[in-house]
Amino acid sequence: MTSPGLALFTGPVGAAMRTVPPLLSPAAPVAQAIEAMRAADESSVIVVDEAGRAVGILTERDVLRRVAFRLPADAPVSAAMSAPVRSVPQDERLYRAVGLMRAHGLRHLPVVDGKGRPLGMLRRFETYAAASARLLAAVETLARGDDEAGFAATRAAQAGLARTLLDEGLPAAEVIGVVSEINLDIHRWVVERALAVAGPPPVPFTLLVMGSAGRGESQLAPDQDNGLILQDYDDARHGEVDAWFIPFAEDLNRRLEAAGFPLCKGHVMARNPVWRKTLTQWKAQVTLWAERRSPVALLFGDIAFDFRPVWGDAQPAAALREHLKRTLAAHPVFLAALAAEDAKMTVGLSFWGGFRDDEPDRPGVRTDLKRSGLMPLVSATRLLALKHGVAETGTRARLAALAQLGPVSQAEAEGLAAAFERLAGALLRQQLDDVAAGRPPGTLVELPALPRAEQAAIRAAMKRVASFQKGVVSSFGGGVW
Known part of the structure; x- marks a missing residue:
């Protein structure tokens, strides 16, 4: 089951924003702003210029800090509003907006269109309610900056995010x-x-x-x-x-x-x-x-x-x-040639069912779970998808589409999707361990060091992938062209 916090990372802000609060001009009196908040049962108003663009925001907190006992009721709202106003476009990812709110201590964040006109409002309490504290901390590390150094920091923070999401059960x-x-x-x-x-x-x-x-x-x-x-x-x-x-x-x-x-x-x-x-x-x-x-x-x-x-x-x-x-429909021999090449990527199991050592020069048995586990499945699925004109590119999406079309049964598609999950999970956890140990994330996994139940599950997944790959290659004439 998908974690409720996943929407913080994959969805646009529009999925979480509430309707736009009252809009007022900078010259409107603060008394009018307070009454507009009360009437609309809102905790803020947005101040807009003549073109309708957001230029400031007045919140209940601003009223307590700047208006009460300090400004007369007829003072213009521009004297009390926070400006310039921070905002996000409607197609911004929600994780970026949450990171911005956390980084700057914002309780309200307007959502605007391409011309800066308000479309809605994100409110911190409601937005945070969908996520755990660990997810929120992980989000904060992603909103680093809008330059290459900031993007690199975002990339580096992904390991912590991935670990948090795994621990959350995603x-x-x-x-x-x-x-x-x-x-x-x-x-x-x-x-x-x-x-x-x-x-x-x-x-x-x-x-x-x-x-x-x-x-x-x-x-x-x-x-x-x-x-x-x-x-x-x-x-x-x-x-x-x-x-x-x-x-x-x-x-x-x-x-x-x-x-x-x-x-x-x-x-x-x-x-x-x-x-x-x-x-x-x-x-x-x-x-x-x-x-x-x-x-x-x-x-x-x-x-x-x-x-x-x-x-x-x-x-x-x-x-x-x-x-x-x-083109591929007119040149099926090209796919047969691809099948012959892809067949060279064998699953990392020995003849006797043990894990193959893909790094024999070092002690222990380390198997390349990307090349000897995931890629045979990815490549075989791609071949079938290309043959049957499936437009999806993701492996699991391709399997689902193939199950709908008939080349793969529903049960087989589900089993292969489970195998993908098992192999991808083992590889991802190894990469997270690599990062935690100060090593570059790699693809070699010491499978015999895993718990026996996990070894058995990975072995079963690899056997399923090997069987599927063999069947797909055979369907293209055994990979001979």
Whole structure:
């Protein structure tokens, strides 16, 4: 069951705000403000200018501190209000708003539209009521600042947040989803900061994330897998477009690195022209991959096909997804080739059912739970999803969609989702232990050191994944092409 505090991290502020309190002009007398609060049974009024934009706030606390026995009833509300007023946009994540309220000791936080006009109000007591004290403390660590150093601090704080959510009883897969969403928020903020320096782009663009980020399955140490879809433009503008996007993409990837996302060693980033193209060029590239089936094409497809738009117009990504669906339907041999490659990622069990040692040079038995546990499941599920035109990118969402379509039974989908939860949970807890010990979060887990019941559950999960992977590969002709 989902923790009630999860909404603090994944939902927009609109889900928690109350209706907008009374709105008054700066010249309105404080007596009118007090009467408006009483009549509306509200604890605040928002002061707006002639354009309807919030310029101040007067709360019951302000009345006690600044009005009672100090100001005459006909004094303008501007003499008692708090200004400038802190506010948040309606699409802001609730965890950011809660962090802002805690960091600045705010009891009221107006929610505004794109022009700064009030839409509603967040009230501290009601907003906090959904979360435990530990969750609130974890939230506070996430609202660090609106620059790359602040974003990096947010990234670093995710381990504490993840540990708190696990301890609160949130399933590991849900915790990973929360971490992933926060990472995507950071990507969006970084784009905005890069645009503030670069100025308006010559053509609109969409930022894509790929790999684990595109699946919403980022663990605690994700690197960058991103690209840009540019709006199509005339060839005559090529020089102008490149002159803007080349430095922009370099700056974007540098800022993401400074925010805690290491550069991708495989150069799957917007700064690489392979991953920065117009929609027409992206479609042609996907078609070329499917036709040639080279090792590089298979590697790129394995990363890119989990793409997800995170900034800009989502329609180009939807158009690319539809083109991918048609292309793979016309080139089924490409999926067979992918199956042959994915079959090389074997589950980390020995012939006798013991855990495979993926680090034989060190004492003990350590199994790479990402490559030898999660990835065989992720890859096999992706293959089936691509074959059947499933648009979802997350592994659990893909399993649910496949169960609806019929290639996977409902019972099998539920069993595989449980296996994903078991393996992802063991990996996440290992990464949290790594962070607590001052080590970089890794993917190797000393499974024999776990309690016997946990070992048995992980072994059963890996066997289920191995059986599923074998069946999927066989359905593509055994991976022979």
